[in-house]
Amino acid sequence: MQIMDDLYQNGISTILATPSGARPVWLDNKYPDVMRVDANGVRNRHGGRHNHCMSSEKYREKVRIIDRKLAETVGDHPGLIMWHVSNEFGGECFCDKCKAKFREYLRERFHNNIDELNHEWWTTFWSARYSDFEEIDPPYNNGQTAIMGLNLEWKRFTSRNYSDYLSVEIDAIREHSKNASIPITTNFMGRYYGIDYRVLAKKIDAIAWDSYPAFHNDHETYRDTMMSAAFDNAVMRGMKKDRPFLLMESAPGLVNWMPFNKLKRPGVHEQFAIQTIACGADSIQYFQMRKSRGAAEQFHGAVIDHIGTNDTRIFKEVKKTGETLRKLSEVEGSIKNNEAAIIFEWDNWWAIDGAGAFGGSTKKYDSICRDYWVKLMEFGVEADVISTEDELDRYKLIIVPMLFMLKDDIAKELTDFVEKGGTILVTYISGYVNENCLCYQGGFPGDGLKKLLGVISEEIDTLYPSDNNGIHVNYKGIDKIIEVRDYAEILRVDDAQILGRYTEDFYKDTAAITCRCHGNGKAYYQAARCSIDGLSEFIKGLLTESGIEVKDIPAGIEYHKRIGKEATYEFYLNVTSDIIELTNVEGINLMTGNRISGSINLGGREYLVLKNKL
Amino acid sequence: MQIMDDLYQNGISTILATPSGARPVWLDNKYPDVMRVDANGVRNRHGGRHNHCMSSEKYREKVRIIDRKLAETVGDHPGLIMWHVSNEFGGECFCDKCKAKFREYLRERFHNNIDELNHEWWTTFWSARYSDFEEIDPPYNNGQTAIMGLNLEWKRFTSRNYSDYLSVEIDAIREHSKNASIPITTNFMGRYYGIDYRVLAKKIDAIAWDSYPAFHNDHETYRDTMMSAAFDNAVMRGMKKDRPFLLMESAPGLVNWMPFNKLKRPGVHEQFAIQTIACGADSIQYFQMRKSRGAAEQFHGAVIDHIGTNDTRIFKEVKKTGETLRKLSEVEGSIKNNEAAIIFEWDNWWAIDGAGAFGGSTKKYDSICRDYWVKLMEFGVEADVISTEDELDRYKLIIVPMLFMLKDDIAKELTDFVEKGGTILVTYISGYVNENCLCYQGGFPGDGLKKLLGVISEEIDTLYPSDNNGIHVNYKGIDKIIEVRDYAEILRVDDAQILGRYTEDFYKDTAAITCRCHGNGKAYYQAARCSIDGLSEFIKGLLTESGIEVKDIPAGIEYHKRIGKEATYEFYLNVTSDIIELTNVEGINLMTGNRISGSINLGGREYLVLKNKL
Amino acid sequence: MQIMDDLYQNGISTILATPSGARPVWLDNKYPDVMRVDANGVRNRHGGRHNHCMSSEKYREKVRIIDRKLAETVGDHPGLIMWHVSNEFGGECFCDKCKAKFREYLRERFHNNIDELNHEWWTTFWSARYSDFEEIDPPYNNGQTAIMGLNLEWKRFTSRNYSDYLSVEIDAIREHSKNASIPITTNFMGRYYGIDYRVLAKKIDAIAWDSYPAFHNDHETYRDTMMSAAFDNAVMRGMKKDRPFLLMESAPGLVNWMPFNKLKRPGVHEQFAIQTIACGADSIQYFQMRKSRGAAEQFHGAVIDHIGTNDTRIFKEVKKTGETLRKLSEVEGSIKNNEAAIIFEWDNWWAIDGAGAFGGSTKKYDSICRDYWVKLMEFGVEADVISTEDELDRYKLIIVPMLFMLKDDIAKELTDFVEKGGTILVTYISGYVNENCLCYQGGFPGDGLKKLLGVISEEIDTLYPSDNNGIHVNYKGIDKIIEVRDYAEILRVDDAQILGRYTEDFYKDTAAITCRCHGNGKAYYQAARCSIDGLSEFIKGLLTESGIEVKDIPAGIEYHKRIGKEATYEFYLNVTSDIIELTNVEGINLMTGNRISGSINLGGREYLVLKNKL
Incomplete structure (x- = not known):
């Protein structure tokens, strides 16, 4: 309280x-069951962080008490x-409590x-039929790990159990705060694999997350990072x-838990902060203000190092970044109005990774989604990353990778x-299973998607690294061979124009990229994993055609753009040296207040923010 | 029953x-002790397959009941x-039951x-003496893993416990079937490491196995696969x-549990099926008829994909393979009469792998045996793979790798x-230990084998990768240097002709390949691991000398050959493109019915089956 | 007893x-608690060796009984x-007993x-505060592993618990031996990571250890081994x-537990034995006299192989080595009087490895210490390896790597x-934390060391492999660029001469090697990990300057030197081929008795021992 007072007064x-x-x-x-039980069924001992049981009634009770006290004390x-x-x-x-909640969840899910449940999980295979929900265990390491549907629902349940727990804390705060209008958040971790953040996002008022890129690493360029x-x-x-x-959370200097913890080069922290704003953030926070003298x-x-002074390189960079951000203060509240979208879903990710086929190390679902997103960025197009539950009609182009x-109704x-x-552009490995991991019959992509696309994927060839x-693309003036790696589906083309054909192997000359006109739009299918750079002209064509x-x-x-009530803000970051x-370029340079019109040079790792009235 | 009726009527x-x-x-x-206990002593939970305890009386009782019902219902x-x-x-x-049976097994084994037992396991070392069989545990991960004899007997016991369990099912079927003449089998998995299949083979009427080669992989040629x-x-x-x-079991298309699951190229499934027949099979079965919609x-x-139709590439290949096999129907029942043999034994494999010396990653016993077998195939000689318990006199040449x-009496x-x-050709790392992993004294190879060969292996040099x-071989017109890798023994030659000498290192010019005439035959010793291709002329010489x-x-x-009652069947497979x-070549082409005499071209992945009357 | 009699009479x-x-x-x-409990809290089963609980009262009791019997029977x-x-x-x-002793140890350590304790372990971070010593567990794998101080003290405690156990055996022997003057030792294992041997060394009368270098391996030269x-x-x-x-312990031939177990080449065992003497040993023992017929x-x-004869290469080499050692018998009792020292400490090693920063695979503390030691050897200077508790004044030069x-008072x-x-030469990553792993504030290296050196390390850049x-060194006639890898600190130079500056990156031209004169001596700081060969002239300069x-x-x-009461013994080993x-060279060749003066040729792997009267 004293700390908050002091801060506030400053x-x-x-x-x-x-x-x-x-x-x-x-x-x-005192209450061992607040600690988690691991995948072998063994209860953890006290230690580290983050290992409390989300289902523990005792933990919830204790957390409610302390949250209430906080809310009562400083809530206004x-x-x-x-x-x-x-x-x-x-x-x-x-733990047994989580197991019981999991069974409840399954009862609800399967009416x-x-x-x-037995039908959707196809438990007849290997005699895995359940006669009662009470027979179902979580996928213990030394138990049942061979049912795709079970593994998937366990992950879905875990997300929902976090959400349920989150509500406990939110309710405690809301109920006991004198000022109930104060927004509530929790901190996410980007593409963290274990939780479908969309489930939690519904409960909170604002998205917040912790970003720790491994700058200057040995496997990608600075621009890629x-x-x-x-x-x-x-x-x-x-x-x-x-x-x-x-x-x-972000670290102005190194982090200390990576395999190699390299220093951020001068200016990188500032450019990273500007980028985050450009991407739609309204704040840049740090973990941590001052390095902890001991522990993990x-x-x-x-911001402050063990030396304890304000004359370090890092401190000075943070200070300069703060001054820069102040100049951007009018950007606050502005949003984006993107016309392209890419579908990326956590449960699809889990389902692909759980599928017993394809290449063990080459699935890479999330980075494939990223690669399409980055490719659009090269054309100045920032796409929304959406789920199939989102409204589609606000977009002109939707990319559907893998x-x-x-799920039900999505094809429709x-x-x-x-x-x-x-x-739309749909790729290889799409429409194989329904929301319970049960295969579609009658040809992939299932549930009517093959009709929209005019193709059926008969087989998929999983390539070794x-x-x-190759795919020879030859249409609308494009005449080139695009490299194929990892996956190549063999298509039957029922009703689609063939834009590209394989160049090698026993399926040489068969269709690899197709397009079918449907209603007023177009449905493209890309049957193989292509070099994303090889796809440049193709994707540029998609943008042009869809009116973006x-x-x-x-x-x-x-390049990024934010749209405020009265002006647009364009961000240009030079991500080279x-x-x-x-x-x-045209507009007011927010850093200087000067109008720019025409050309301007941006130095290595420099940036430009331009304002234009709406 | 209805299914069997329908099938039968068709x-x-x-x-x-x-x-x-x-x-x-x-x-x-209901009966947790039907589940296995793992190597740490922890009981599994329900899940997957194949994890029942082979010793469980309850499981045996339940299996007997269902086997009896099956036998009574459809046994005739x-x-x-x-x-x-x-x-x-x-x-x-x-589990404790397996532990108790293991102790019984040991009592019997050591009278x-x-x-x-203490003598054979040399338990005086590290104070490991047992005073009673009841003190002996299986080699738990967190228990006694340092006694070679114990580790070996545990594996032997496991094979015997499987055999014992297998008898329970066989007896139940035999006892309750109205038609007791129906043969019984179980499905093996080739060179599966964990079971000495020869122990189980004695119990069944026919050998059956599941073959899933990783075709078109990134580490060997198609021919090698x-x-x-x-x-x-x-x-x-x-x-x-x-x-x-x-x-x-075989898969006509891809499998779904490999690191990379590549499609079988056109024609490969058919050639694989013909090869299997050529190797002595009388049937080609599939797992699975139709892809399971869900689960593992x-x-x-x-044969039938999720699309559910009979017009897929795979379906058509299976159909064509079926037609081809029909043309080969007269091959049924024919066998082989091989003149060469290679000794390959599971307990020798386990003993080598358990030995605390040599190179951790370069033992490769089974693939070394394979390499000799393949080398003989290049000369049109298909060898039997035998154990030391088999009758030796039916052969002209026996290769004894590592x-x-x-075991007792084998040297004799x-x-x-x-x-x-x-x-015979005996190689490096032979005759080091007896059947309990106790070292022979007086010089390797022990138990009199050194006398037959006329050499003693004084030291073995384990090379880094x-x-x-090299070995300079110079006899009978061969004058070449063969590359040596991994292992090189240093020999004392008592009474043998030296055919090859090392070319490098401190044992340069000492003997590396020797031959000793004994009675009417010859005993060769190869002291180092050689490039198998480097050994071509040497091995060809062995064949010629032994009259093959x-x-x-x-x-x-x-090339393969099968011998029927009235005709021979020769198989030529082109394993290139x-x-x-x-x-x-000479004989009736079984695919066409035409007689061939002289030359014929075989296209890539094609084959020829020739019949000649006896 | 009979064996000792027989040996003695021979x-x-x-x-x-x-x-x-x-x-x-x-x-x-009978007494399961004599067996250890593993890091997951699970008790081991009987097996292997070395897994008894050091705290078990029952085990101590039983060991006391048998030690007493031994002492009484053969003590004189x-x-x-x-x-x-x-x-x-x-x-x-x-186990629980070790846990209880650990708590006792902590009570004593933290008064x-x-x-x-909470302050030193900085437990406020992540809410890890203890309210009582009874709340503290060892760092179980599934418990608290995130407190640096806890992890460190657990390792320190383990060393002290070994020491405590060692006392039990020593006391039993001393108390019951009729001849209490017989010295007592135990066998160490060189740079074994898990025990601070210096704690145990205080209890014993002589240092003994087991040396098993991997000669002729694939990652270093013979000279490096x-x-x-x-x-x-x-x-x-x-x-x-x-x-x-x-x-x-040493093995005259191969060992049998390495990844690759290569033969020692002829003469290597003898040169290794001479080297060990040259390094200050007075005895060469073998494990084992005769190969054990079975077990691990x-x-x-x-010395004697399974063949059981005295005509093997190894036997003959051992015999020759014995004859050689006899010629060196007058060297017995001579010692060393080294003028340079390198600080190497186990708890520093553990602390570095536990630190959550730097590179996960590039810390390599012990081999960095070794590299400095070897570099000095190239100038004929054999350094003592010391701890910060040792007396420093006997040395002229002290190297302080990482x-x-x-610890308290060491800077002083x-x-x-x-x-x-x-x-002194101090390197990068020095003086970051105190003896409880709590960071020094006010600038690294802390506790006043920065004042001695005249520099502060503001940041450390962890490089990817x-x-x-590079460092451009330019002083006293040295003008060269030394390669930098892994770590580079960025310095503030307060009061020191800059001898070398970085050649690349954003800290190009800043100080990398410095020197400050203090009193009558000099304090050097090396801020980055350099190629040790690149440092040759620099280190040679340190030696010259310090009067060595x-x-x-x-x-x-x-080259090694031992100093007896009446003569010096110089050893020259040719570690090439x-x-x-x-x-x-000058002196009496102890192998021949002849005086040498001037030049002499040493063949590959040969050696020379020269005696000169004091």
């Missing part, structure tokens, strides 16, 4: 976290601008009908498209979208 | 499996041509004499040499074999 | 080991020259003040600098050392 607001992310030792000793503090529940949810619990971070921002922002998000994160980058799991929605004039193939403006962005420039000339 | 017979391979969940819940069904017990035995159980599959067939067939075996093998190749464990039998005129050496016909097989052709000319 | 003395290293099965069955045997307690201590135990073994000898010898140590070490090199953990002692005229940088004689040792020659000429 013009600093507080986002206050509830303390449930780290349990005290006495609590674990004038410096309090947001609540932050717990910390970086993650992991699973296999209390064990036959329905930046683009990957931008995609993560898009995934996070996409969960609440019409309001800005928060960068809750004693070397994790902080939608292995095609995509068909309607095209009929009304939209353009040393294999490759293609901007002429120089290589090495990352070289000087790049921008041409035909 | 001319399709049934091989009926007992259902014990997959336990229902209610059984596990006219469509039933074979019983198939359980499925792909594998794994181990460390109820704990001193004998085929040859490896052929060797597996030889290992399987070798357990019942005088009757054909069954291919119980939903993408495992099947027979680390030399090999000596007798040579004395009567046989030729980056090391090599060397055929002039073009490179890229795989190029056209190869066969010369001097 | 002129062979006995070092007698107590049998506690290997527990009999009956003991484990005339052939008994030394006692050897147990065998190769190693591993940890997490029974839980607040002190020899030098690494020499460094190990220095580490061992350094624990009792003023008396010779024993080589308790049946192929481990021995002294991450700077180093400052005093320099003040009095000593030279594919990164590099630099000898002109030809490349490929390893080529002939090398030694010039300006």
Whole structure:
């Protein structure tokens, strides 16, 4: 309280976290069932963080008490601008209580009908039929791990159990705060695999997340690291498209838990901060203000180092970044109005990874989605990252990479979208299974999607990393061979134009890229994993055809746009070390207040923010 | 029953499996001790397959009941041509019941004499003496894993416990079937490491196995994959040499559990089927008829795909293969009469792998045996793969690779074999230990084998993968240097002709390949691991000397021969993608019915089956 | 007893080991708590060796009984020259008794003040505060592993618990031996990571250790293997600098537990034995006399092989080595009087490895220490390997590599050392934390060391293995660029001369190597990890400056010196395969008795021992 007062009196607001992310030792000793049980069924001991059982009634009770006290004490503090529940949810619990809740969840999901579950999970195979929901265990490591549907539902349940737990804390805060209008968030972790964040996002008022890119690593360029971070921002922002998000945690210097913890080069932190704003954030926070003298994160980058002074390189960079952000303050509240979208879904990711086929190390669903997103960025097009539950009609182009799991009605929605004039691109490994991981019959992609596309995928060839193939694309003036890796489906073309054909192997000359006109739109199918750069002209064509403006962005420039009530804000980031000339730019340079018109040079790792009245 | 009726009325017979391979969940819940205990002593939970305890009385009781019902119901069904017990035995159980049976087994093995066990296991070392059989545990991961004899006997016991369990099912079927003449089998898995299949083979009427080569992979040629599959067939067939075996499971398309699951190229399935027949099989079966919509093998190749139609590439290939096999129907029942043999034994494999010396990653016993087998195939010589318990006198040449464990009397039998005129080739790492893993004293190879060979192996140099050496072979017109890798023994030559000498290192010019004439035969010793191709002329010489016909097989052709009552059947498989000319072939082409005499071209992946009257 | 009698009557003395290293099965069955509990809290089963609980009262009781019997029976045997307690201590135990002793240890360490512990372990971070010592668990795998101080103290406690256990055996022997003057030892294992041997060394009368270099491997030269073994000898010898140590175990041939177990080439065993003597040993022992017929070490090199004869290469080499050693008998008792020292500490090693920063695979503390030691050897300077507890004043030069953990008063002692005229070289990653792993504030290296050196390390850049940088050194006639890998600190230079500057990256031209004069000495700082060969001239300069004689040792020659009461003994080992000429050598060749003066050629793997009167 004293701290919040002091901060407030110095013009600093507080986002206050509830303390449930780290349990005290006495609590674990007194109530062992607040600790998790691992995938072998063994209860953890006290230690680390994040290992409390989400289902534990005792833990919920204790957390309610402390949250109530916090809410009662500082809930109407004038410096309090947001609540932050717990910390970086993650992991699973296999305790008996979670097991019981899982069974409840399954009863609800399958209408209390064990036959329905048996059908959807296809348990007749290997004699795995259940006669009662009470017979179903979580997928213990040393238990049943061979039923796709079970594995999937366990992950879905875990997300929902986090959501359920999150409600407990939110309710406690709301109920006991004198100021119930203060928004509540929790901190996500980008493409964290274990939780479908969309389930949790519905419960909170704003999206917040922790971003720790491995800058200057040995496996990608700086530009790639930046683009990957931008995609993560898009995934996070996409969960609440019409309001800005928060960068809750970032490190101004090194982090201390990576295989190699390299220093951020000068200017990188600032450019990273500007990029995050450009991607739709309204705040840049740090973990941590000052390095902790001991324990697990004693070397994790902080604003103030162990030396304790304000003259370090890092401190000065943070200070400069703060001054820069102040100049951008009018950007606050502005949003995006994207015309292209890419479907990316957590349960599809889990379903692909759980599928017993394809290549063990080459599925890479999330990075394939990212690659399409980055490719659009090269044309100045920032896409929304959406789920199949989102409204489709606000977009002109939708890219559907590897939608292995095609849920009910989605094929129909995509068909309607095209009929009304939209353009879609569907790729290999789409429409194989329904939402319970049961295969579609009658030809992939199932559930009517094959009709929209006019093709059936009869077989899929999984290539070894040393294999490759090619697609000869020859239409509308494009005449080139695109490299194929990892996956190549063999198509039957029922009713579609063939735009590209394989160049090698026994399926040489068969269709690899097709297009079918439907209603007022077009449905494209890409049957093989292609070099994303090889697809450039093809994707540019999709944009043009669907009526999305293609901007002429120089290589090495990352471009973003935010739209405020009265002005637009365009961001140009030079993600190389070289000087790049921008041409035909126009607007007020927010850093200087000067109007720019025509050309301007951007130095390595520099950026430009241009404002134009609406 | 209805299914069997329908099949029968459509001319399709049934091989009926007992259902014990997959336990229902209610059984596990009601009788937890039917589930296995793992190597840490922790009982499994319900899940997957194949994890029932082989010793469980309760499980045996339940299996007996269901087997009896099956036998009583369909045991005399006219469509039933074979019983198939359980499925792909594998794994181990460390429960108390298995422990007790293990102790019983040890009592019997060591004549109820704990001193004998202590001597053979050399337990004085590290104070490991047992004072009673009841003190002996299985080699739990967190227990006693440092006694070679214990580890070995545990594996032997596991094989015997499977055999014991197999008897329970066989007895139940025999006792309750109205037609007790129906043969019984179970499905093996080629060179599966965990079970000495020869122990189980004695219990069944025919050998059946499941063959899933990884075709078109990134580490060997198609020809090598085929040859490896052929060797597996030889290992399987070798357990019942005088009757054909069954291919119980194969996938016409991809499989779904490999690191990369590539499509079988056109024609490969058919050539694979012909090869299996050529190797001595009388049937080609599939797992699975139709892809399962869900669960663990939903993408495992099947005759009918999820599309459900009969116009897929795979379906058509299976259909064509069926037509081809019909043309070969007269081959049924024919066998082989091989003159060469290679010794390959499971307990020797285990003993080598358990030995605390040599190179951790370079032992490769089974693939070394395969390499010799494949080398003989290049000269048109198909060898039997035998154990030291088999009759040796039917052969002219016996190759003995890495027979680390030399059991009682085997040295004498090999000596007798040579004395009567046989030729043997013994390699490095032979005759080090007796059947309990106790070292022979007085010089390796022990137990008199050194006398037959006229050499003693004083030391063995284990090379790093980056090391090599050479052997200069210079005799009978051969004058070449053969590359040496991995292992090089340093010999004392007492009474043998030196055919090759090392070219490098401190043992340069010492003996590396020797020959000693004994009685009417010859005993060769190869002291180092050589490039198998470097050994070509040497091995060709062994064949010629021992009176085995060397055929002039073009490179890229795989040759097999089966012998029926009235005719021989010769198989030529082109395992390349190029056209190869066969010369001097003679006989009826079974595919066309035409007589061939002289030359014929075989296209890539084509084959020829020639019949000649006896 | 009979054996000792026989040996004694044949002129062979006995070092007698107590049998506690290997527990009999009956003991484990009767008293399960003599067995250890693993890091998951699960009790081991009987097996292997070395897994008894160091805290078990029952085990101590039983060991006392048998030690007493041994002492009473043979304690005054005339052939008994030394006692050897147990065998190769190693591993940890997490049982309740060890946990209780750990808590006692912590109470003592932190003055029974839980607040002190909480402060030093910085437990406020992540809510890890303890309210009582009874709440503290060992760092179980599934418990608290995120507190640096806890992890460190657990390792320190384990060393002290070994020491405590060692006392039990020593006391039992001393109390019950009629001849209490017989010295007692135990066998160490060189740079074994798990125990701070210095804690145990205080309890024993002589250092003994087991040396098994992997000669002729695929990752270093023979010379490097020899030098690494020499460094190990220095580490061992350094624990009792003023008396010779024993080589308790070595294998004359191969060992049988390495990934690849290559033969020792002819002459290597002899040169290795001479080297060990040269390093300060007074004995060369073997494990084992004769290969054990069975069990875990049946192929481990021995004097007598399974063949059982005395005409093997190995037997003859051992015999020759024995004859050689006899010629060196007057060297017995001579010691070393080294002028340079390198600080190497176990708890610093653990602290670095536990630190959550830097590169996961590039810390390599022990091999960095070794590299400096070897570099000095190239100038004919053998350094002592010391701890910060050792007396510093006997040295002229002290090298302090990566002294991450700077204990209380050490900065002051180093400052005093320099003040009095000593030279020190401190490297990157020094002085970050105190003895409890709590970070120093106010700038690294902390606790005043930054004042001695005149620099502050503001940031550390952790490089990927594919990164590099350089240091341009330009002073006193040296003008070269030294390669930098892995770590580069960015310095603030307050009061020091800059000898080298970075050549690349954003910290190009900033200080990388500095020197500050203090009192009568000099304090050097090396801020980055440099190619050790690149540092040659720099290190040679340190030697010259500090008044240590630099000898002109030809490349490929390893040089050692021992000092007896009346003479010095110089050892020259040719660790190449080529002939090398030694010039300006002088003295009596102990192998021949002849005086040498001037030049002499040493053949590959040959050696020369020269005596000169004092």
